[in-house]
């Protein structure tokens with residue numbers, strides 16, 4: 101959380117795009133692409149957590165999976181610790197496959213059901229040649245212990261565990277290789293509310309202990325509030341706002357961020373009565389054929405003619421506060 105980060109940038113993503121081809125242009129049809137991630141840029145400092153939020157299908161997982169090169173980027177740069185890893189060969193990527201780990205959205209599907217927990221965690225120790233024999237076993241026991249499980253769990257299979265415990269196993273697997281950076285893809289969304297805080301607190305403790313850097317993906321703003329230093333908001337493949345956690349909650353500038361925030365229930369009934377609730381109308385348009393100009397315009401109550409014609413660029417309107425919306429031009433005029 102705040103003050104845990106220093107100023108050094110660990111990851112910088114520049115103009116990243118990931119398009120999925122969905123029909124190959126057979127039978128005279130033209131090729132079509134899902135523009136899942138379309139030209140996004142952001143950075144993450146060493147030791148900090150960047151929360152990434154947005155509705156289902158806006159491209160959060162694709163962003164994470166492209167950074168870790170599970171998907172090949174369509175365009176753009178992924179600069180990790182000063183090196184552009186977007187085009188590295190599988191061989192040159194090897195050290196990064198250890199430094200960058202991912203915890204997945206679905207703790208049921210992401211663990212191999214035929215492997216024991218000990219082998220699931222130990223497998224990455226084998227792949228990266230980190231430990232064998234008794235040292236490997238010792239490390240697996242330590243990791244289980246570190247995530248609140250016990251060494252007796254090593255010989256059991258994933259189906260014998262609850263969702264929260266499986267997510268702990270996924271975390272132990274990610275930690276096994278001493279990573280620097282972990283992409284947490286909705287690690288708590290599938291868990292009971294009562295378990296969510298435990299897992300978030302554990303991730304927070306691990307971050308402090310090992311100096312980890314996180315990209316923490318979630319679909320609503322209530323889940324990222326406590327763990328994030330800064331937060332990015334995505335809409336239909338675009339990053340629409342990025343800023344410090346407190347600034348985002350206190351002074352959201354993008355109409356979409358404002359709508360997401362107003363959807364979070366406020367515990368104080370006085371505040372709820374006075375707060376203006378913004379209802380997001382209509383469905384999210386298709387990322388195959390997104391609206392022209394600003395992609396949010398079909399659901400934005402401030403939309404003007406210009407919004408259909410010109411795409412708003414992500415611009416720094418206040419120190420460290422980036423927003424992509426034409427309304428900003430009047431509110432924060434460009435001075436140069």
Ligand SMILES: Nc1ncnc2c1ncn2[C@@H]1O[C@H](COP(=O)(O)OP(=O)(O)OP(=O)(O)O)[C@@H](O)[C@H]1O
Nearest residue numbers: 120134136155156157158159160161162163319387
């Ligand atoms: N392998 C793929 N092939 C084709 N389209 C894909 C593929 N993976 C994702 N998409 C599409 O890309 C878009 C972004 O998907 P993504 O999974 O990144 O969204 P998300 O923000 O993680 O959503 P959720 O909150 O539901 O996890 C969606 O329209 C999705 O259908």
Ligand code: SF4
Nearest residue numbers: 394397400407425426
């Ligand atoms: S650019 Fe226009 S449509 Fe897009 S969020 Fe701003 S006002 Fe709304």
Ligand SMILES: [Mg+2]
Nearest residue numbers: 160161162205
């Ligand atoms: Mg996802």
